[in-house]
Amino acid sequence: MNEFMQEALAEARKGKANFSEIPVGAVVVRDGEIIARAHNEKENLSDPTAHAEILAIRRAAELLGDWRLSSCDLYVTLEPCPMCMAAIREARIRRLYSGAYKPLDAPSLPSPETYSGIEEDACTELLKDFFKSRREKI
Amino acid sequence: MNEFMQEALAEARKGKANFSEIPVGAVVVRDGEIIARAHNEKENLSDPTAHAEILAIRRAAELLGDWRLSSCDLYVTLEPCPMCMAAIREARIRRLYSGAYKPLDAPSLPSPETYSGIEEDACTELLKDFFKSRREKI
Numbered sequence: 001m002n003e004f005m006q007e008a009l010a011e012a013r014k015g016k017a018n019f020s021e022i023p024v025g026a027v028v029v030r031d032g033e034i035i036a037r038a039h040n041e042k043e044n045l046s047d048p049t050a051h052a053e054i055l056a057i058r059r060a061a062e063l064l065g066d067w068r069l070s071s072c073d074l075y076v077t078l079e080p081c082p083m084c085m086a087a088i089r090e091a092r093i094r095r096l097y098s099g100a101y102k103p104l105d106a107p108s109l110p111s112p113e114t115y116s117g118i119e120e121d122a123c124t125e126l127l128k129d130f131f132k133s134r135r136e137k138i
Numbered sequence: 139m140n141e142f143m144q145e146a147l148a149e150a151r152k153g154k155a156n157f158s159e160i161p162v163g164a165v166v167v168r169d170g171e172i173i174a175r176a177h178n179e180k181e182n183l184s185d186p187t188a189h190a191e192i193l194a195i196r197r198a199a200e201l202l203g204d205w206r207l208s209s210c211d212l213y214v215t216l217e218p219c220p221m222c223m224a225a226i227r228e229a230r231i232r233r234l235y236s237g238a239y240k241p242l243d244a245p246s247l248p249s250p251e252t253y254s255g256i257e258e259d260a261c262t263e264l265l266k267d268f269f270k271s272r273r274e275k276i
């Protein structure tokens with residue numbers, strides 16, 4: 001029995017009452033204690049990013065006042081999707097524990113029509129100026 | 139001159155005053171009108187997911203009351219990172235317009251230590267039951 005995955009499961013069950021919300025739960029653990037809990041609320045919040053992992057990460061970061069969660073572990077009842085996996089990396093999560101495996105034939109989402117290099121010079125200049133000013137400040 | 143990218147640039151400049159916040163801006167456009175604007179606020183909000191694209195997508199979805207942004211286009215001043223690219227797909231954004239190109243040698247973030255299949259049976263059962271009940275409901 002993994003205590004923290006059981007807590008993530010309890011979170012997942014909270015979303016289950018709503019038949020449109022896929023029940024996935026997550027908890028963030030730091031120094032052996034749960035500091036944030038969340039379940040998938042994409043439909044409930046009308047937010048395409050409101051997967052359990054992202055909500056739990058955002059709550060933990062808010063609590064700690066730091067976006068770096070390098071002292072935190074994440075428990076989630078289902079293997080993370082590409083968006084959540086990238087968010088887990090962005091947050092510097094130390095260890096990831098997942099429960100159910102995703103089906104190998106899970107379809108990947110299509111990409112939007114993409115146009116790059118729009119106003120490229122102005123956009124590049126802004127970033128260059130910023131990094132130059134920051135170096136001069138330090 | 140691309141009007142919408144200019145607006146995204148104006149958003150990016152808002153983040154520039156804070157020297158720790160990389161200035162990136164984004165706008166969401168629907169039927170030729172900007173319905174959401176955002177700039178990177180990762181440091182300001184202590185939120186690892188608060189990139190310009192994700193904030194703009196969340197604001198647009200909240201406004202429309204629907205996580206599906208398939209009638210919306212996104213303008214962003216820098217090519218999206220993997221997290222934002224996946225969020226753009228999750229949100230079903232129709233067209234993506236980006237400004238500056240990311241350097242080809244941009245380092246990718248390391249993955250956390252990963253442990254899969256924790257309480258696999260219980261986690262899998264919860265999802266199976268959910269999809270079975272939902273099918274029976276329909």
